[in-house]
Amino acid sequence: MAKKSYKWFFDLEENVLTKDVTNDYTAQVRTLLSKDIAALAAEIVKERTEYREDTVVNIANLLFQKIREEVAACNIVVTPAAIFQPVIQGAFIGKDGVFNTAKNKCTVSITPSDAMRTELEAVVPEFSGNVRDMGGARIGLVIDSATKRTDGFMTPGNTIDITGKKIRCVNADGSGMGTVRFVNVETDAEAATITSLSINDPKRLMLVVPTTLAEGTYRLEIETYYSSASTLLKSPRTLVYEPLYIGEVPTPDDGDDDEERPGGL
Secondary structure, eight states: OOOOOEEEEEEEEEOTTOTTOSSOEEEEEOOOOOOOHHHHHHHHHHHOTTSOHHHHHHHHHHHHHHHHHHHHTTOOEEOSSEEEEEEEESOOOSSSOOOOTTTOEEEEEEEEOHHHHHHHTTEEEEEEEEEEOOTTOEEEEEEETTTOOOSSEEOTTSEEEEEEESOOOOOTTSOSOOEEEEEETTTTEEEEEEOOOSEEETTEEEEEOOTTOOSEEEEEEEEEEEEETTEEEEEEEEEEEEEEEESOOOOTTOSOTTSOBTTBO
């Protein structure tokens, strides 16, 4: 049996934390799907047919509830994926041990387990060839307002809620809105252009998904001159988010097993 392996595609983005260095970049992994317990349970049932999906979901929810309770009770919890350890953040001034809620916080440290580290050793990173000159701007998450899904699914005729940083869409003079479009990933052709935004803020956009979009995979592109409340760019930057889907959201193992694609080999 061949050893399992994975592939992570990544872009390069300017490292904004090192202002004195102009040619250093950080890797931004092109993640695929956002999966909740139900999605994981469905995959387990597909692989192990002796289990019922609702049983897996219920047990998983009970397990994670117990993890939360045990960590809150100041226990260390060790799982096959991670180690959960209670910690207190923030510095204490002096030796009196006074807990200042403005500076100190009870939280949890989550450390990858040995099994997780071993699994990650099978990852093969591959540069996508894309260097993002974003100046810190990025799209963080797209939520389908009708279903609250964050896995790229979109409902035609309903809104998607887009959050991020420096994503306000404006023209060269700072007025109106710049260009927002959906591009068909398979053909690289523009599928729809958005003419209005119900919310157009630096950290949040909201728009209606066109009903004209056919089933398929799409890329959201936001072209804007916005940099800050007082600064506009000399040339527009394009923020990209993909994949987004109309219709069924594929799992990473859908399609031809021999086809190379982000996320797996």
